Amino acid sequence: MSDPYETLGVPIDATDDVLRKRYLELIREFTPEHHPERFAAIRAAYEKIKDVDARTKYRLFETGAGDTIEGLIEEVTCRTPRRRFGLNSLLTAAGKLPR
Structure with missing residues (x-):
């Protein structure tokens, strides 16, 4: 692919x-x-x-960026700049946890 x-x-x-x-x-x-x-x-x-959601899913799940916490932080920060996240909200925003 x-x-x-x-x-x-x-x-x-x-x-x-x-x-x-x-x-x-x-x-x-x-x-x-x-x-x-x-x-x-x-x-x-x-x-x-x-779109932004499709690009995020691609970068997280198909390129391996979501395999590390640093990759998750970078991707979620890019989607929602200037916002602080706790670990649960970070994982939820990245699609790793259900809402």
């Missing part, structure tokens, strides 16, 4: 607007009739990182 950022050709800090614009450019270029495998890869990559 390839990196969705590489597949779409966007930086890891791309905004929702940049991601959507690039996704639309690529699906126009690689139509399903002529490039079915490439089209499927582009759609799958976009679904993984299309």
Whole structure:
């Protein structure tokens, strides 16, 4: 499985607007009739990182960032800057504990 950022050709800090614009450019270029495998890869990559929650889940669970407490702290801090967390609220916000 390839990196969705590489597949779409966007930086890891791309905004929702940049991601959507690039996704639309690529699906126009690689139509399903002529490039079915490439089209499927582009759609799958976009679904993984299309919004903040999807990017967080991808970074935590598919890249291994959530395997350490430092990775959890970094990811949750990026999602909700300038907010202090206790361990339970940190794990809940990262999706490791039920709400």
